[in-house]
Amino acid sequence: MNKTIASTDEAWDERILGADEAFVKVSEVDIDQEIDAAAGTQLISIRMQKTMIEDLKTISALNGGMGYQTLMKQILQRFIDGEKRQFWNAMVAEKLKEHQAQAECATKPSTRKRRAA
DSSP states (O other): OOOOOSOHHHHHHTTSSSOOGGGOOOOOHHHHHHHHHHHTOOOOOOOOOHHHHHHHHHHHHHTTTOOHHHHHHHHHHHHHHHHHHHHHHHHHHHHHHHHHHHHHHHHSOOOOOOOOO
16 A cells, blocks of 8 residues: 655654665765755754763654654754844844834924024
8 A cells, every 4th residue: 555645744753754774775966965955955064962962862752753853953943043033023122212212302392492582
């Protein structure tokens, strides 16, 4: 029976794809580049403490068995989203302050005394 995989992300996370060694083979460089281009991904190399990797593997196993690298990508995306949100909130707050200060200046009566003619 041919099973249709509803979501590729789900399939990877649930280990429907990528877990069976029978389907593993080394791909050619140009195919890797095409896959990365299509997915918008880039291969990186990072050195991490072994304990961090083991902790990530444990956490990923407790979260339904998703791969630890998928979990790392999710963690990094959450951090990036939070940093962007914090940056944009600070910018908006600064612009609001400037706008309020300008509005207050425009509505305050002039403190200059008029000269008698």
